[in-house]
Amino acid sequence: MKISPRTGKWRKLKSRPRIVIWNGWKTMFYPRGRSPNGIAGRVEHLRTNQRLAYLLQTQRELIYKELWLYIGINTFDYLGSILSYVVIAIPIFSGVYGHMDSAELSALVSKNAFVCIYLINCFSQLIDMSTTVSDVAGYTHRIGELQETVFELIQQEKDSASDHEENWDFNNVSGEAVVTVDTAFFLERVSFSVPSSDQPLVENLTLTVSQGNNLLIVGNTGTGKTSLLRILAGLWENTQGNVQVPSCFGPHGILFLPQKPFFSDGTLREQVIYPLTKIYPDSGFVDDERIVRFLELAGLSSLLARSGGLDQKVEWNWYDVLSPGEMQRLSFTRLFYLQPKYAVLDEVTSALTEEAENELYRVCKQLGMTVISVGHRSSLEKFHDLMLKLCGNGKWELSRIKKK
Numbered sequence: 001m002k003i004s005p006r007t008g009k010w011r012k013l014k015s016r017p018r019i020v021i022w023n024g025w026k027t028m029f030y031p032r033g034r035s036p037n038g039i040a041g042r043v044e045h046l047r048t049n050q051r052l053a054y055l056l057q058t059q060r061e062l063i064y065k066e067l068w069l070y071i072g073i074n075t076f077d078y079l080g081s082i083l084s085y086v087v088i089a090i091p092i093f094s095g096v097y098g099h100m101d102s103a104e105l106s107a108l109v110s111k112n113a114f115v116c117i118y119l120i121n122c123f124s125q126l127i128d129m130s131t132t133v134s135d136v137a138g139y140t141h142r143i144g145e146l147q148e149t150v151f152e153l154i155q156q157e158k159d160s161a162s163d164h165e166e167n168w169d170f171n172n173v174s175g176e177a178v179v180t181v182d183t184a185f186f187l188e189r190v191s192f193s194v195p196s197s198d199q200p201l202v203e204n205l206t207l208t209v210s211q212g213n214n215l216l217i218v219g220n221t222g223t224g225k226t227s228l229l230r231i232l233a234g235l236w237e238n239t240q241g242n243v244q245v246p247s248c249f250g251p252h253g254i255l256f257l258p259q260k261p262f263f264s265d266g267t268l269r270e271q272v273i274y275p276l277t278k279i280y281p282d283s284g285f286v287d288d289e290r291i292v293r294f295l296e297l298a299g300l301s302s303l304l305a306r307s308g309g310l311d312q313k314v315e316w317n318w319y320d321v322l323s324p325g326e327m328q329r330l331s332f333t334r335l336f337y338l339q340p341k342y343a344v345l346d347e348v349t350s351a352l353t354e355e356a357e358n359e360l361y362r363v364c365k366q367l368g369m370t371v372i373s374v375g376h377r378s379s380l381e382k383f384h385d386l387m388l389k390l391c392g393n394g395k396w397e398l399s400r401i402k403k404k
């Protein structure tokens with residue numbers, strides 16, 4: 001039997017069902033290889049086997065290389081002790097020690113054997129050490145590379161900080177745009193392109209995002225909306241122009257909410273107050289009311305019950321148990337809790353309905369946040385004052401949104 005996709009009723013299968021799936025409330029029968037996971041499962045199986053075979057091949061090559069080394073060391077160990085007797089036998093039989101009696105000769109032989117075995121043992125230890133040293137050399141090389149990269153990044157950060165300081169003029173009243181502490185971002189003739197390519201995404205963009213000026217960034221797929229946010233966050237470098245960020249990044253300054261939120265493996269409270277976990281490790285009941293209120297506002301009251309309270313240690317991974325919409329709601333709860341001055345939102349309502357989006361943006365406004373959003377829905381316009389449209393090939397249009 002199987003469900004007819006046309007009528008929705010059960011009908012008899014021509015071939016015998018091979019796979020039975022119990023999905024909790026209904027048993028589904030599928031012919032072999034036709035289950036929803038059948039083909040995908042086989043592909044994954046094949047790919048896993050290929051990777052495992054590659055790993056085994058590498059291990060085998062390593063074992064072959066080490067095999068000859070260990071055969072050499074052990075042969076040297078065993079044959080070395082025999083060799084010591086051969087070495088002493090030659091002068092004894094050629095009559096060099098003919099003047100010695102048997103007691104003196106046996107003392108000489110055992111002394112010679114002891115010295116030889118001791119030398120061989122030392123030599124084996126040296127070879128053993130050489131393998132350990134080569135392992136340590138590998139680790140040291142990697143740590144060295146990591147350290148160099150970190151130093152380079154710190155140096156770049158220092159250089160760009162001093163550049164910014166030189167370029168900032170908070171008292172400038174003669175220029176077109178005045179950068180004040182209430183400005184989140186100031187971009188002057190900024191251009192940037194796709195990494196490792198000359199394809200321009202945005203050219204000569206001049207823009208000021210200050211408090212109360214909510215900005216909506218729109219444009220077709222691949223026109224560079226997320227890339228612009230990366231430029232604002234300092235993750236990517238602009239090819240031309242000047243980007244100034246007078247406000248500070250962080251929970252109470254400029255906060256970025258990505259399309260796919262990040263969750264740690266902690267309790268529900270830790271998800272909401274992230275990244276402040278270290279600052280309020282035992283906040284106890286101090287913030288309970290606020291957190292519960294914000295969960296309610298984000299439409300997540302049921303999650304509180306499901307996770308057994310704010311501080312209940314959960315067994316699950318948040319990415320596995322939350323739906324994409326719930327993840328986005330939870331990241332809004334985080335935003336409400338942290339209440340940054342500026343919230344940079346990258347398609348954070350893509351999995352939500354328009355009503356839910358309205359409600360969440362309304363709360364952001366009530367909490368006094370200035371939002372810089374990337375989105376596709378025209379319903380977002382009413383929550384913004386400026387619209388930056390990226391048109392591709394470096395072109396852009398900046399306009400003021402008319403309030404209806």
Ligand SMILES: Nc1ncnc2c1ncn2[C@@H]1O[C@H](COP(=O)(O)OP(=O)(O)OP(=O)(O)O)[C@@H](O)[C@H]1O
Nearest residue numbers: 194195196201219220221222223224225226227228
């Ligand atoms: N890390 C990267 N390395 C190389 N190219 C990248 C990288 N990230 C993005 N790109 C390219 O840069 C271009 C702009 O990407 P971006 O993610 O900014 O587009 P977008 O406008 O946000 O698109 P969408 O609406 O689909 O989110 C795309 O062509 C993309 O393939």
